[in-house]
Amino acid sequence: MQPIKSPASFIGVNGDHVISFGSGQPDLLPPKEIFKNLETPRLFKYGLVQGDEALREALAREYPAAKARDFVVTNGASEALDLVFRAIHEMHGKVKVLVCRPYYYSYPPVIELAGLEPVYTDLKEGKIDLEDFKKKVRGVKAVLINSPSNPTGRVEDLDTLRAVEKLCAKLGVYVISDEVYKDLIYERENYLIKGKHVITINSFSKTYSMCGLRIGYLFARDPKIVETVVGLKIHTSMNTNILGQEMALRAMKVPRSFVERQTEVWRERRDFIHGGLIAMGFDLWKPEGAFYVLPKINPPTGGSGRVVSELFYKHKVIVYDGAWFGVPGRIRLSYALELPKIKEGLARIKSYIKGKETWLK
Amino acid sequence: MQPIKSPASFIGVNGDHVISFGSGQPDLLPPKEIFKNLETPRLFKYGLVQGDEALREALAREYPAAKARDFVVTNGASEALDLVFRAIHEMHGKVKVLVCRPYYYSYPPVIELAGLEPVYTDLKEGKIDLEDFKKKVRGVKAVLINSPSNPTGRVEDLDTLRAVEKLCAKLGVYVISDEVYKDLIYERENYLIKGKHVITINSFSKTYSMCGLRIGYLFARDPKIVETVVGLKIHTSMNTNILGQEMALRAMKVPRSFVERQTEVWRERRDFIHGGLIAMGFDLWKPEGAFYVLPKINPPTGGSGRVVSELFYKHKVIVYDGAWFGVPGRIRLSYALELPKIKEGLARIKSYIKGKETWLK
Numbered sequence: 004m005q006p007i008k009s010p011a012s013f014i015g016v017n018g019d020h021v022i023s024f025g026s027g028q029p030d031l032l033p034p035k036e037i038f039k040n041l042e043t044p045r046l047f048k049y050g051l052v053q054g055d056e057a058l059r060e061a062l063a064r065e066y067p068a069a070k071a072r073d074f075v076v077t078n079g080a081s082e083a084l085d086l087v088f089r090a091i092h093e094m095h096g097k098v099k100v101l102v103c104r105p106y107y108y109s110y111p112p113v114i115e116l117a118g119l120e121p122v123y124t125d126l127k128e129g130k131i132d133l134e135d136f137k138k139k140v141r142g143v144k145a146v147l148i149n150s151p152s153n154p155t156g157r158v159e160d161l162d163t164l165r166a167v168e169k170l171c172a173k174l175g176v177y178v179i180s181d182e183v184y185k186d187l188i189y190e191r192e193n194y195l196i197k198g199k200h201v202i203t204i205n206s207f208s209k210t211y212s213m214c215g216l217r218i219g220y221l222f223a224r225d226p227k228i229v230e231t232v233v234g235l236k237i238h239t240s241m242n243t244n245i246l247g248q249e250m251a252l253r254a255m256k257v258p259r260s261f262v263e264r265q266t267e268v269w270r271e272r273r274d275f276i277h278g279g280l281i282a283m284g285f286d287l288w289k290p291e292g293a294f295y296v297l298p299k300i301n302p303p304t305g306g307s308g309r310v311v312s313e314l315f316y317k318h319k320v321i322v323y324d325g326a327w328f329g330v331p332g333r334i335r336l337s338y339a340l341e342l343p344k345i346k347e348g349l350a351r352i353k354s355y356i357k358g359k360e361t362w363l364k
Numbered sequence: 365m366q367p368i369k370s371p372a373s374f375i376g377v378n379g380d381h382v383i384s385f386g387s388g389q390p391d392l393l394p395p396k397e398i399f400k401n402l403e404t405p406r407l408f409k410y411g412l413v414q415g416d417e418a419l420r421e422a423l424a425r426e427y428p429a430a431k432a433r434d435f436v437v438t439n440g441a442s443e444a445l446d447l448v449f450r451a452i453h454e455m456h457g458k459v460k461v462l463v464c465r466p467y468y469y470s471y472p473p474v475i476e477l478a479g480l481e482p483v484y485t486d487l488k489e490g491k492i493d494l495e496d497f498k499k500k501v502r503g504v505k506a507v508l509i510n511s512p513s514n515p516t517g518r519v520e521d522l523d524t525l526r527a528v529e530k531l532c533a534k535l536g537v538y539v540i541s542d543e544v545y546k547d548l549i550y551e552r553e554n555y556l557i558k559g560k561h562v563i564t565i566n567s568f569s570k571t572y573s574m575c576g577l578r579i580g581y582l583f584a585r586d587p588k589i590v591e592t593v594v595g596l597k598i599h600t601s602m603n604t605n606i607l608g609q610e611m612a613l614r615a616m617k618v619p620r621s622f623v624e625r626q627t628e629v630w631r632e633r634r635d636f637i638h639g640g641l642i643a644m645g646f647d648l649w650k651p652e653g654a655f656y657v658l659p660k661i662n663p664p665t666g667g668s669g670r671v672v673s674e675l676f677y678k679h680k681v682i683v684y685d686g687a688w689f690g691v692p693g694r695i696r697l698s699y700a701l702e703l704p705k706i707k708e709g710l711a712r713i714k715s716y717i718k719g720k721e722t723w724l725k
Contacts, residue, residue, distance in 0.1 A: 011413060011598050028410045035403075042399045047576045049389045052372060078439050078578075078601045085600040089477065109599040116450065116596065118479065215408045215606035217439075235477065237372050238470040239446040240439045244605045245576035 004316045006308060010108060013321050022348035024336035025321035027153060027294060029212040031265055034257040037213075037250040050242040053233045054220065058252045065255075066195070066203075066222060073222055075232050076243045076251075080183045080206040080219035081109060086239070087179055087202055087221060088117035090231040091145055098144035100179075103131060104329040105297065107153045107181070111329075114147075123329070129157035129288050129297075133166060140170060145177035148196065151184040151292025154328045154335040156273075158291035161194055168196045177202060183219070184293040186210040186262050189270050199224045209293075210262055211254040216247035269294055269338075272345060276338045279349040283356060284363050294339045297325065301332045302362050310334055310362075318351040365677045367669060371469060374682050383709035385697035386682035388514060388655060390573040392626055395618040398574075398611040407610055411603040414594050415581065419613045426616075427556070427564075427583060434583055436593050437604045437612075441544045441567040441580035442470060447600070448540055448563055448582060449478035451592040452506055459505035461540075464492060465690040466658065468514045468542070472690075475508075484690070490518035490649050490658075494527060501531060506538035509557065512545040512653025515689045515696040517634075519652040522555055529557045538563060544580070545654040547571040547623050550631050560585045570654075571623055572615040577608035630655055630699075633706060637699045640710040644717060645724050655700045658686065662693045663723050671695055671723075679712040 007013070013025040053059070054076025063069040077083040091098065100114050104123045114121040124132065124139045129152070140146060148167060150159040171178045178196055181204040185193035195203065206219035223229050273290050280287055280298055287298035300310050307325050311334065314320040325333030338345055356362065368374070374386040414420070415437025424430040438444040452459065461475050465484045475482045485493065485500045490513070501507060509528060511520040532539045539557055542565040546554040556564065567580035584590055634651050641648055641659055648659035661671050668686050672695065675681040686694030699706055717723065 009595075009598075011594065026410055033408050038403045041402065042396075047394050047574045049387055049575045078443075078605070081599065082439075082601045112596075112599040116600070213408045214410045215603065217602060217605045234370075234372065235473075237370075238442065238473040239477070240443045240601070241578060242576065244439070244578045244608050246607060247605050 004312050007311050007315060007324070010323055010327060013323070021319045021321060022344055022351065023321040023340065024338070024348055025323055027209070027337040027339055028214045029209060029265075029294075029339045030341055031212040031268065033211050033213045033250070034254050034261055036257055037253040039253070041246060041249070047245070050245045050248070052237045052242050053229070054243060055245065055248045055252065058248050061252055061255045062220060062222070067197075069222065069224075072226070073224055073229060075221050075229055075236065076248055077219045077221065077236070078240060078243050079208060079217040080181065080204050081113075082217075082240065083204045083219045083221040084109070084179070084181070085113050085117070086232045086235055087204070087228070088114050088119055089235055090228060091177065092118045093231050093235070094227065095144050099142060101136075101139050101143040101146040103147070103149065103152075105129075105152075105154055105325070105333075106147075106329050107149060108327045110147060126155065126157075129155035131159055131163050131167070133163060136167070137170065140174060140176060143176060145179055146171060147179045147181065149181040151188055153184065153293055154295050154297050154323070154325070155288060156290030156293050156295045156297065157288055158188055158190060164194050164196055168198060168201070172198050172200050176200065179204065183209055187266060187269060187294065188292040189266070189273065190291045202228060207251045207254060211251070212265075213247075213250065213254065216244070216250060218243065218247045218251040272338045272342060275342060276336065276345055276349065279345075283349075283353055284360055286363060294337055296336050296338065297328075297330070297333050298336070299333050299364070300362050301364075302359070306331050307334055314352065314355055318355050320348050320351050320355075365673050368672050368676060368685070371684055371688060374684070382680045382682060383705055383712065384682040384701065385699070385709055386684055388570075388698040388700055389575045390570060390626075390700045391702055392573040392629065394572050394574045394611070395615050395622055397618055398614040400614075402607065402610070407607045409606070411606045411609070413598045413603050414590070415604060416606065416609045416613065419609050422613055422616045423581060423583070428558075430583065430585075433587070434585055434590060436582050436590055436597070437609055438580045438582065438597070439601060439604050440569060440578040441542065441565050442474075443578075443601065444565045444580045444582040445470070445540070445542070446474050446478070447593045447596055448565070448589070449475050449480055450596055451589060452538065453479045454592050454596070455588065456505050460503060462497075462500050462504040462507040464508070464510065464513075466490075466513075466515055466686070466694075467690050468510060469688045471508060487516065487518075490516035492520055492524050492528070494524060497528070498531065501535060501537060504537060506540055507532060508540045508542065510542040512549055514545065514654055515656050515658050515684070515686075516649060517651030517654050517656045517658065518649060519549055519551060525555050525557055529559060529562070533559050533561050537561065540565060544570055548627060548630060548655065549653040550627070550634065551652045563589060568612045568615060572612070573626075574608075574611065574615065577605070577611060579604065579608045579612040633699045633703060636703060637697065637706055637710065640706075644710075644714055645721055647724060655698055657697050657699065658689075658691070658694050659697070660694050660725070661723050662725075663720070667692050668695055675713065675716055679716050681709050681712045681716075
């Protein structure tokens with residue numbers, strides 16, 4: 004069995020009989036309205052590097068007192084993050100960025116690739132430990148927050164988010180708030196972290212089930228950030244694909260009930276997978292947002308990576324190694340797939356862990 | 365008059381009555397076949413970070429003895445270049461890259477952003493000066509070639525390309541060959557620079573008039589390059605937008621006559637703008653490929669930047685400053701627009717330069 008070293012081995016893999024709890028992509032369909040009348044020459048020309056004006060105006064209406072000029076449309080949230088860190092490097096040189104651990108697997112590499120240094124605060128039961136955060140935030144230029152979180156499925160408490168917002172404003176530290184799961188919270192409305200020091204990262208991928216189109220954006224009230232990002236993007240990728248931007252604009256016009264109906268689907272799946280794993284004896288947090296669970300599993304040898312390999316090669320089940328998210332000893336399962344597949348996947352996991360109950364503690 | 369400092373001010377600008385010789389985007393339409401049956405769920409899911417398998421297989425059939433695994437599909441040639449330089453930095457650290465001047469304006473920034481150092485060889489009458497090239501290539505880890513060239517419109521001689529290919533192979537220097545205008549040569553077939561040390565950069569933007577979709581690719585026979593690029597791209601942008609990849613695949617299936625008919629259109633426009641500028645007294649090279657001319661213009665004060673501002677603010681004509689391409693004292697005009705517009709633009713330029721004939725020498 005070849006060890007599986009990173010999510011790269013799994014992304015886009017859809018073999019026969021494989022059940023993938025791997026990459027976090029909705030199996031739901033995008034709104035049908037986005038397909039109409041695409042055959043227009045405008046959609047094939049270069050567009051503004053900052054993003055289509057109409058799309059940015061529509062986005063501005065979703066944020067309090069925002070203007071179209073505060074947004075940059077990007078190739079998914081990934082490119083937004085990459086450009087923000089490169090912009091911070093341009094503006095401030097080799098500074099430190101505070102990252103909550105467990106983290107989304109791309110965070111450390113994009114920070115390092117930009118020439119910045121990641122430092123870590125360990126989450127406590129999947130949530131920010133304010134005492135540790137307050138210590139670590141001194142000496143960094145930016146913090147990266149992700150609530151709802153991939154991979155924990157946790158949503159930060161309102162008091163915590165307000166404390167982070169206020170403290171960072173006082174210290175002159177950027178808050179980069181990755182809110183790509185903002186429309187996927189089961190417990191409450193999303194809390195938008197606000198201020199001139201805040202850079203909000205978002206995407207159409209999860210809300211409208213259009214991951215493959217790669218339409219994300221950043222929102223910053225500091226014009227210097229926007230200007231620096233656009234100045235980089237003209238060289239690194241030019242405009243974001245225009246057809247995808249047009250489809251994103253159309254998606255924004257569908258009634259809000261589209262998103263609400265989806266949340267109900269996610270909630271049902273969440274309850275099913277959470278209940279199923281608890282019944283098998285797994286130790287995990289109940290997701291409050293997004294569509295991930297992060298149960299503990301600790302074989303006596305080989306670590307959680309061994310579990311990933313064995314589940315894939317022996318049971319055709321894809322799960323991600325917690326080590327990729329900074330927490331070995333856990334595995335991440337995305338439940339962005341149909342209930343019958345979740346059911347079949349859980350059955351395979353059950354047969355795999357039979358006799359291995361001691362690994363789950 | 366606010367000075368115009370970079371192409372960023374112009375990209376995507378299409379005001380009333382403005383004649384734009386600015387960004388190099390075809391006004392022609394993409395093949396109509398690419399629009400059919402887009403309403404399929406597969407096109408909205410994450411895909412392979414390396415690029416759609418079918419598209420890479422189709423690309424492999426266009427290159428001698430190539431395999432699908434030798435390609436990475438990117439957000440335009442821009443992202444391909446950005447990722448290649450970042451990959452070279454990953455593999456070799458802070459090395460030097462030899463760039464031909466005049467250069468495409470993004471070359472120096474993407475090289476520097478990746479942490480590499482650009483060094484320059486000045487073209488002689490718009491073509492590689494082999495004597496200077498041979499001197500400068502010692503001490504660099506990569507050279508960046510662009511034939512047909514943006515902004516010169518020149519095509520390198522076959523002997524020169526073969527000499528570069530051979531010398532760099534001997535020295536263990538990468539050749540990054542940006543061939544995005546390979547299907548737009550008026551004089552001969554394109555010459556593909558070959559070898560394990562070669563990274564070919566290409567795009568669907570110019571050949572199929574689909575700039576806005578941002579589908580480019582790189583082709584490298586060295587698996588280490590491909591692997592490093594894919595390892596970066598998973599974090600910086602994930603898969604390239606799937607819908608654009610599907611459309612690129614369909615575009616590849618249209619008969620070759622589509623491309624040939626386009627070349628005839630470009631040739632007619634080339635002859636028209638070249639003849640028109642010559643008749644006005646401009647000193648310029650006759651383009652052998654791509655769709656740019658780079659005439660000299662040197663006002664006694666203010667440089668070519670003054671010409672760019674005055675043409676834009678007083679005559680509503682967009683041209684690019686040679687300084688953005690490393691050659692102040694020239695302006696770049698793209699002739700990727702309809703003949704009547706070229707004609708109107710030339711008339712405006714003629715009225716602007718009246719009495720300024722001494723600036724053209």
